[in-house]
Amino acid sequence: MKPAKEACDRAIAALISSTKVKRRSLSLCQIASELQTAINCFGSIEFVAEQIGLSPSMLKRFQYVLKLEPDLKSLVNARKIDSIDAVAELSSLAPEHQQTIACLLSNETFQTEEIRNIVRLLNNHRELSLKQVVDKIRSGKTQRLFVYEFVIRESMNKPGYVEANILKILKPDELASVELKGIMGRLKVFKSGRQRISAQAKARRLSVTNFVQRLCEGLEK
Numbered sequence: 001m002k003p004a005k006e007a008c009d010r011a012i013a014a015l016i017s018s019t020k021v022k023r024r025s026l027s028l029c030q031i032a033s034e035l036q037t038a039i040n041c042f043g044s045i046e047f048v049a050e051q052i053g054l055s056p057s058m059l060k061r062f063q064y065v066l067k068l069e070p071d072l073k074s075l076v077n078a079r080k081i082d083s084i085d086a087v088a089e090l091s092s093l094a095p096e097h098q099q100t101i102a103c104l105l106s107n108e109t110f111q112t113e114e115i116r117n118i119v120r121l122l123n124n125h126r127e128l129s130l131k132q133v134v135d136k137i138r139s140g141k142t143q144r145l146f147v148y149e150f151v152i153r154e155s156m157n158k159p160g161y162v163e164a165n166i167l168k169i170l171k172p173d174e175l176a177s178v179e180l181k182g183i184m185g186r187l188k189v190f191k192s193g194r195q196r197i198s199a200q201a202k203a204r205r206l207s208v209t210n211f212v213q214r215l216c217e218g219l220e221k
Contacts, residue, residue, distance in 0.1 A: 002040060002041060003037055003040055003041050007037055007041070008037070008038065008041035008042070010034075010037075011034045011035070011037040011038040011041065012038055012041075012048070012051055012052060014026060014030075014031070014034040015031065015034055015035060015038060015048070015052050015059075016052050016053075018030075018031050018034075019031075019052060019054055019059075020052075020053075024082075027076060027077050027078075027079050027082065028062065028065050028076050028081075028082065028084060028087055029065055029073060029076050029077040030077075031062050032062050032063060032065045032066055035048065035059065035062050035063065038051075045059055045060060055154065057154070057157055057158070058157060061084050061088055061157070061159075062084065064084070064087050064088045064091040064159075065087050065091070067091035068087065068090060068091055068098060069095050069098040069099050069102065071098070071099055071102035071103070071106075072090060072098050072099075072101065072102045072105075074102075075102060075105055075106065080105065080106070081105065081115075083112040083115075085112055085116065085159075085179070085180060085181075086112045086115045086116065088159040089115060089116045089119040089120075089159060089160075090115065090119060091159075092119060092123065092159065092160065093119060093122060093123075097122060097130065100130050101118070101130070104130075104134065110137070112179075113176070113177035113179060113188070114137050114177075116177055116178070117137050117176065117177055118130075118133055118134060118137055120163060120172070120175075121133045121136060121137070121172065123160075124167070124172050125172065144190075144191060145176050145188045145189070145190065146188070146189050146190070146191070146193070146194040147186055147187070147188050148186070148187040148188075148189070148197070148208070148209070148212040149184050149185065149186055149187075150184070150185050150186075150187060150212050150213045150216045151183065151184060151185075151213060152180055152182070152183055152184065152185045153217060155217075156180065156185070156216065156217065157180065161218070162178050162180065162185065162187075162216050163175070163178050164218075165215060165216055165217065165218040165220075166178065166187065166215055166216065168215075168220070168221055169196065169197075169200055169215055169220060170189065170193050170196055170197070171192075171193075171196075173190070173192075174189055174190055174192045174193030174196060175187075175188075175189055175190075175193060176188040176189055176190055176193070178216075185216065187212060187216065197211065197212065197215075200215075200220075204220075
């Protein structure tokens with residue numbers, strides 16, 4: 001049954017107020033629920049995206065919360081996890097890893113980029129246990145990081161897309177994190193990653209800035 005007009009109007013208003021501001025009043029679970037109501041009202045996520053002025057690909061990111069196991073979803077609903085990027089990363093994990101990470105995050109605080117690193121290492125290094133991965137992330141907090149900024153293109157918003165491009169050049173343990181927010185992204189690497197980026201840029205006769213942009217876009221192999 002199609003929701004009543006009042007519910008449809010309320011869902012659109014909630015989506016606008018939660019996607020056009022820096023500080024959201026709703027949790028990601030609540031936004032996903034309002035999004036589903038709006039889709040039921042108007043028939044497609046594309047139409048809803050047009051109504052609120054977002055691209056469908058950006059709006060679809062809020063649906064990743066639906067792929068989370070109940071324990072992780074509870075943490076999102078309580079806003080202990082409140083980053084759409086972190087939710088997108090966590091949704092890619094197998095259910096057993098999601099449940100274990102939910103227990104971990106209930107007792108320890110990790111920044112969004114650290115959650116992303118945990119997920120990336122679990123996905124790229126199947127031979128490592130969750131404990132080994134978490135210990136590696138904890139030890140990495142004390143290492144010096146080098147930061148590069150790049151322009152975010154629309155094609156780069158797919159979860160894992162930029163990381164996959166970077167890992168065509170860098171080794172997994174050279175990459176600290178990738179942050180996608182607004183129009184500018186940030187690539188953080190460890191010392192050996194910085195050295196590799198500089199060497200690869202020099203070999204191609206590119207500036208480091210130009211090389212990093214091309215690398216993140218998937219134009220370097």
